[in-house]
Amino acid sequence: MNYLRHIFVLLFVFVSVSALWSQHANVIWNTPSRNSSESMPCGGGDIGMNIWVEEGDILFYLSRSGTFDENNCQLKQGRFRIRLFPSPFKDAKDFRQELKLKDGYVEVSAGGTQIQLWADVYHPVVHVEITNAQPLRTEVSYENWRYKERMIRKGEGQQCSYKWAPPKGAVTTADFVSLSSKRKLPGMTKKENLLLFYHRNPEQTVFDIVVAQQGMENVKSQMMNPLKHLTFGGYLFGDNLEYTGTTDNIYAGTDYRAWNFRSSKVSRKEQFCIVLHTEQTATVEQWEQDLQINLQRIAPQGKISSKIVSQDKKQTRLWWNAFWQRSFIEPIGDTENKNDSDIKEITRNYTLFRYMLGCNAYGSVPTKFNGGLFTFDPCHIDEKQAFTPDYRKWGGGTMTAQNQRLVYWPMLKSGDFDMMPSQFNFYNRMLKNAELRSHVYWQHEGACFCEQIENFGLPNPAEYGFKRPAWFDKGLEYNAWLEYEWDTILEFCQMILETKNYAGADITPYLPLIESSLTFFDEHYRLLASRRGRKALDGDGHLILFPGSACETYKMTNNASSTIAALRTVLETYIKVCNNEKWQKMLETIPPVPLRYIEVKDSLNLQTSTMTPAWKQTISPAKSWERINNIETPQLYPVFPWRIYGVGK
Numbered sequence: 001m002n003y004l005r006h007i008f009v010l011l012f013v014f015v016s017v018s019a020l021w022s023q024h025a026n027v028i029w030n031t032p033s034r035n036s037s038e039s040m041p042c043g044g045g046d047i048g049m050n051i052w053v054e055e056g057d058i059l060f061y062l063s064r065s066g067t068f069d070e071n072n073c074q075l076k077q078g079r080f081r082i083r084l085f086p087s088p089f090k091d092a093k094d095f096r097q098e099l100k101l102k103d104g105y106v107e108v109s110a111g112g113t114q115i116q117l118w119a120d121v122y123h124p125v126v127h128v129e130i131t132n133a134q135p136l137r138t139e140v141s142y143e144n145w146r147y148k149e150r151m152i153r154k155g156e157g158q159q160c161s162y163k164w165a166p167p168k169g170a171v172t173t174a175d176f177v178s179l180s181s182k183r184k185l186p187g188m189t190k191k192e193n194l195l196l197f198y199h200r201n202p203e204q205t206v207f208d209i210v211v212a213q214q215g216m217e218n219v220k221s222q223m224m225n226p227l228k229h230l231t232f233g234g235y236l237f238g239d240n241l242e243y244t245g246t247t248d249n250i251y252a253g254t255d256y257r258a259w260n261f262r263s264s265k266v267s268r269k270e271q272f273c274i275v276l277h278t279e280q281t282a283t284v285e286q287w288e289q290d291l292q293i294n295l296q297r298i299a300p301q302g303k304i305s306s307k308i309v310s311q312d313k314k315q316t317r318l319w320w321n322a323f324w325q326r327s328f329i330e331p332i333g334d335t336e337n338k339n340d341s342d343i344k345e346i347t348r349n350y351t352l353f354r355y356m357l358g359c360n361a362y363g364s365v366p367t368k369f370n371g372g373l374f375t376f377d378p379c380h381i382d383e384k385q386a387f388t389p390d391y392r393k394w395g396g397g398t399m400t401a402q403n404q405r406l407v408y409w410p411m412l413k414s415g416d417f418d419m420m421p422s423q424f425n426f427y428n429r430m431l432k433n434a435e436l437r438s439h440v441y442w443q444h445e446g447a448c449f450c451e452q453i454e455n456f457g458l459p460n461p462a463e464y465g466f467k468r469p470a471w472f473d474k475g476l477e478y479n480a481w482l483e484y485e486w487d488t489i490l491e492f493c494q495m496i497l498e499t500k501n502y503a504g505a506d507i508t509p510y511l512p513l514i515e516s517s518l519t520f521f522d523e524h525y526r527l528l529a530s531r532r533g534r535k536a537l538d539g540d541g542h543l544i545l546f547p548g549s550a551c552e553t554y555k556m557t558n559n560a561s562s563t564i565a566a567l568r569t570v571l572e573t574y575i576k577v578c579n580n581e582k583w584q585k586m587l588e589t590i591p592p593v594p595l596r597y598i599e600v601k602d603s604l605n606l607q608t609s610t611m612t613p614a615w616k617q618t619i620s621p622a623k624s625w626e627r628i629n630n631i632e633t634p635q636l637y638p639v640f641p642w643r644i645y646g647v648g649k
Contacts, residue, residue: 025348026100027352029098032095033054036052036061036377037377037381039061041355042106044104044121045120045361045362046364048063049061049063049117058081061376061389062078063373064077067199067278068201068226068397069172069199071161071162071170071206072161072205072227072455073396074159074368075172077233079256080140080143082130082140084113084137084139085137088136089108092110094109103316103320104316112132113131115129118313120312121316121361122316124276125274125312126276128271129270129271130269132268133268135268137266137267140272141258143257146199146388147174147177149174150388152170156387159396160397173199176197176233177259193239193242196288197236203229207226210461223436224429226397229282230279231277231278231280234274235275235291236274237295237299240265242263244260247260254377254387277290326414328351331343354416359372361418362422365397365422365455368407369403369404370403378392397456398455399452400452401451405495407423408492408495409491409641412499426455427492427513430449430456430457431447434447434457437458438520438524442475444523446518446519446521446524447519448524449488451486459477465477481629482549482552483547483549493513494642496510496514514570514574522586525543525544526543529544540591542589545563545564548560549563553621553629553633558624560621561593561620561634562638564592564594568587571590594619594623598616600616619639
């Protein structure tokens with residue numbers, strides 16, 4: 001009966017069309033936090049905040065999609081601190097901090113004070129709205145640890161493209177922070193309530209170092225470079241704010257400088273906003289001109305327009321309301337029952353994970369598997385990693401495809417098709433660079449995408465190998481785990497095709513990506529076979545996918561099952577979209593998924609002592625392989641994600 005109840009819970013998820021979103025998954029805290037590790041996520045569009053209350057102050061880290069510095073580290077926009085006098089949050093008995101999922105914002109309240117923090121889904125703006133029962137004074141601080149040039153310390157290179165091999169003297173350049181704007185802002189009669197902050201990448205970045213390392217200098221002028229002169233930051237602005245000066249301090253082991261503001265008078269209501277902008281521009285002035293346009297939209301006369309903010313808030317909350325209606329889980333049952341409590345926890349975890357994905361629904365780059373927009377001070381995880389809040393393992397602009405795919409596959413089933421283009425565009429932007437790799441290294445067509453890939457389409461330089469033999473193929477990573485691992489791009493190709501099946505999406509912009517990715521395997525492995533012998537195909541007319549790789553585990557493979565399943569599935573799906581003879585002929589060259597027999601005990605015999613060994617046919621990782629380097633199970637890839645095998649098949 002308990003089993004049937006669980007079935008009913010799952011059925012309810014998919015068949016209940018009339019149910020309204022409930023607030024069962026809202027997170028409510030009745031005590032302040034100890035530090036940033038106890039922060040609460042909040043965001044929207046492409047903005048993420050970590051919000052917490054510590055020692056009576058409200059703090060939040062602010063992140064935005066695509067803010068990569070000259071070393072390809074994803075930098076935060078800074079940390080913001082809000083302090084009220086007298087503080088209603090310090091030692092408050094009625095403290096409450098709540099993530100209101102239905103409308104996508106965080107509310108902090110105590111002692112008659114209520115503060116709402118939210119990010120505009122449609123515009124790059126963060127809003128802070130304060131309401132007090134009694135007139136209070138507000139202080140706002142912008143805190144920045146990049147107020148000076150910072151040396152990349154031992155171990156800190158993991159946050160950027162250099163990983164464990166940063167060059168001697170490598171630094172994160174300083175941000176620009178100033179009370180004065182570089183441009184005159186119409187309608188603003190005073191400058192003391194506007195703070196400009198930004199990070200601007202120099203002309204020479206890690207992109208240039210990687211291009212030289214990997215022998216791509218002859219085609220450099222043709223390559224997409226996403227880092228040169230990339231500028232990101234914004235304005236902190238409030239009608240009633242006045243500047244009070246700077247202070248220096250330390251938080252979580254990292255020194256910082258704070259630019260401090262306070263309200264010009266005590267008030268029952270206070271609001272301020274943070275307007276952001278990210279763009280590659282020839283000059284800073286050009287960048288700020290576009291930033292200014294964003295500010296003027298909500299402050300057309302030099303003051304924040306309550307009418308415009310109210311409209312933006314309404315549209316943002318409508319977006320979140322619709323977001324929750326297209327996919328949700330509602331637990332039903334006696335929560336005192338252990339199994340039902342487990343169901344409730346699962347549904348909450350599902351909901352909160354989906355919320356954090358929704359905060360980067362329209363990011364310029366996909367949500368990273370290693371924390372997305374919501375990383376915090378690393379010292380709270382490992383005291384040996386007393387690095388800045390920008391630190392995260394596995395880099396910023398470096399994508400690990402095996403991990404990244406698992407963030408985006410579920411969006412097909414949750415109906416979040418509008419959130420998937422950021423992942424598709426990530427590869428589409430790099431297409432030209434990946435094709436140039438094939439031209440330079442092997443003189444054939446097709447895009448070569450690797451596993452540990454930079455946001456400009458080349459292998460991560462540390463994984464590629466700074467210390468590699470001169471005779472080694474320039475197109476290969478000198479890496480025992482990653483060599484010959486090129487097939488993960490096919491999962492993203494299939495995701496693109498599935499969005500057409502699931503949602504009728506227009507995938508026309510991505511067809512060159514799919515075709516080029518398929519072409520690489522056809523041309524590359526014909527080339528390698530021709531170099532070994534007279535024929536490009538085997539005796540059955542099939543491609544010989546050697547040397548290959550089944551994930552990072554089975555290396556120097558011949559016909560890896562994961563690669564074969566990928567090519568076969570993508571081709572079969574694509575032929576339904578574009579019934580071209582070329583792709584039909586390529587499909588005929590894809591070998592069958594390799595199988596093998598292994599000796600197992602017959603599980604149908606319950607008498608374990610008398611179980612008789614039997615030979616069972618299973619999927620083989622490959623036709624053959626030279627070594628095992630990891631502990632993955634690529635032989636199950638024909639089951640997921642490729643769905644060639646499965647229950648009932």
